[in-house]
Amino acid sequence: MIIYEYPFNERIRTLLRLEDLYERFQYFLSHEHPLQHHVALSTIFEMLEVAGRADLKSDLLQELERQKQTLTGYRVHPNVQTDVLDSVLAEVEQISSALVNTQGKTGQTIRDNEWLMSIRGRTIIPGGACEFDLPSYYAWQKKPAEKRHQDIENWFAPLMPLLNAISMVLRLMRDSGTQVTIVAESGSYQQMLQGKTYQMLRLKLDPELNAIPEASANKYMLWVRFTTQDGDMKPRPIERDIPFELILC
Secondary structure, eight states: OEEEEEESSHHHHHHHHHHHHHHHHHHHHTSOSHHHHHHHHHHHHHHHHHTTOTTHHHHHHHHHHHHHHHHHHGGGOTTOOHHHHHHHHHHHHHHHHHHHTOOSSTTHHHHTOHHHHHHHHHHTSTTTTOTTTOHHHHHHHTSOHHHHHHHHHHHHGGGHHHHHHHHHHHHHHHHTOOEEEEEEBTTEEEEEOTTOOOSEEEEEEOGGGOOEEEEEEOSSEEEEEEEEEOTTOOEEEOOSOEEEEEEEO
């Protein structure tokens, strides 16, 4: 099954973008070629752009506190495994504390590094990071893979508390939904939300259906329509019934 996720607001959209960038960063950092490490470093710069909002840290702390209060309320339920609940609460507390202890604006240590900022300024330009533009960067790329890997990890380290908080918030959010089986008649599905607040929807779809979901939602209604693509890759509406799994988080 392919899982599609659609954020209901700008805050969750930002978290999903940072999560996606972090996955890309981890993938390219795990390899050894200088070009792969170049992509890892460029991805850090992208994360700085996305995480530039001043209130992102406070938003995450508020959300972690809200999740903590919600989880604590589960203690009264007789079927709850208290050891698992205590473990999750301890993890939330640890991640919150680490985020509180971060100093200054997100990624400020990277912004204060003139050498990294010179690279960032050139990577914005197509082909701007050639060896004749940045000879010192070219020399760094010729260092052993272990040295480059350690340098990038050190530069990224101040961002880890933020990414850990994002990972926890999204994990708890994904676990909060209930999966239901839906059939989109003639390729379209609508559901009234009756004013209930959701943060994100998750949609699971069989790839054999050759269908692509497009979702739009507000606090009143959810609408999902399906399209397909032929050889020219141009989207075309689907007019047959499409079964899928829906989770509102």
